[in-house]
Amino acid sequence: MDAETWQKEQISRAFLHAVAAREGCTLGEWAVDKDGVDTTLRRRGRMVDIQLKCTQELRRLGDSYAFDLDVKTYDKLRGTDRSAPGYLFVMIVPRDIKDWIHLHGDEYLLLRCAAFYACIQDKPSVNTSTTTVIHLPFAHRLNRDALERMFEHSRRHALGVRDGMVA
Numbered sequence: 322m323d324a325e326t327w328q329k330e331q332i333s334r335a336f337l338h339a340v341a342a343r344e345g346c347t348l349g350e351w352a353v354d355k356d357g358v359d360t361t362l363r364r365r366g367r368m369v370d371i372q373l374k375c376t377q378e379l380r381r382l383g384d385s386y387a388f389d390l391d392v393k394t395y396d397k398l399r400g401t402d403r404s405a406p407g408y409l410f411v412m413i414v415p416r417d418i419k420d421w422i423h424l425h426g427d428e429y430l431l432l433r434c435a436a437f438y439a440c441i442q443d444k445p446s447v448n449t450s451t452t453t454v455i456h457l458p459f460a461h462r463l464n465r466d467a468l469e470r471m472f473e474h475s476r477r478h479a480l481g482v483r484d485g486m487v488a
Contacts, residue, residue, distance in 0.1 A: 325418070329375035332421055333412045334360070336432055337373065337463075344468050357397030361405060362468070367475040368405035372398060372441075375412040384459055386411070386437060389452040398441035406442040406478045408471065409455055410463060413437075436463035440474065 334350075341348055341362055349361040358370040372394055379386035388411050398407030414421050414434045423431040437457035447453045461467065 328418060329412075329414065330373070332414060332432070332434065333373045333375040333410070333436070336412055336434055336436060337362075337371070337410065339432070340436075340463060340468070344465055346468065357394040357407065362471070364468075364472055367472045367479070369471045369475050370398070370403065370405045370407045372407070372409050373412070374409065375414060377414055377416045379411065379413055379457070382456065385461075386413075386457040386459070388439075388455045388457060390441075390455045391452055392447060392449055395441060395444070395447065395453050395455075399444040399446075401443060403442065404479075406440060406471070406474050409439045409441055409457075410436050411438070411455075411457055437461050438463055438467060438471075440471075442474075442478065 337360065338348060344364070346362045346364045349363060351358055351360065354372075356370075357372050359373040360371050362369045362371060372390075374388065374390075376388070379388060381387075388409070390409060398409065400407070412434050413436075420433055423433065425431060437459075438461050439455050439457050441455070
C-alpha cells in the first residue's frame with residue numbers, strides 16, 4: 322500500500338471510532354477482509370457489518386454521490402444469509418492530506434471529513450463483472466440518526482422483517 326492508501330484507511334477508521342464511541346457503540350475489527358467487512362458496529366446486541374472506503378472525490382448524481390464498488394464486495398455485502406446487514410461507508414477527505422486534521426491548541430482537534438452510507442443488504446445482483454455504482458444520498462450522512470436507523474434495520478433483519486412483513 323502506498324502511504325496515501327493506508328492513511329485513508331486509518332482516517333476512516335478514526336472517524337468511525339469517534340462517531341461510534343459518541344453513540345455508545347463498540348467496533349469489532351477484522352484482521353482479514355474475507356467477507357467484504359472491515360468492521361462491525363455493535364450496540365445492545367444488534368450488529369451492522371461495514372465496508373469502509375475513503376476518497377478525495379465523489380461524483381455527484383442528482384441528490385446523491387456515486388461510488389464505484391467492486392462487484393465481489395457488493396455481492397458479499399448484499400447476501401441474504403448474512404447475520405448482520407451489510408453497509409458501505411464512504412468517507413470524503415480533502416485533497417491535501419495536511420487538511421484532513423486541524424489541531425486547535427489544547428482545546429480540540431477537527432477532522433475535516435464527512436462519511437455517507439448505503440445499505441447493500443438485499444440489493445439485486447448486477448450484470449457487470451468489475452464494479453457497480455452505489456448511490457450515496459446526501460441525506461445518508463453518517464451521524465447519530467443514521468446509526469439509529471441502521472440498528473433498527475439490524476433489529477428488523479434479525480426478526481426476518483422485510484417491508485413490514487415477517488419472513
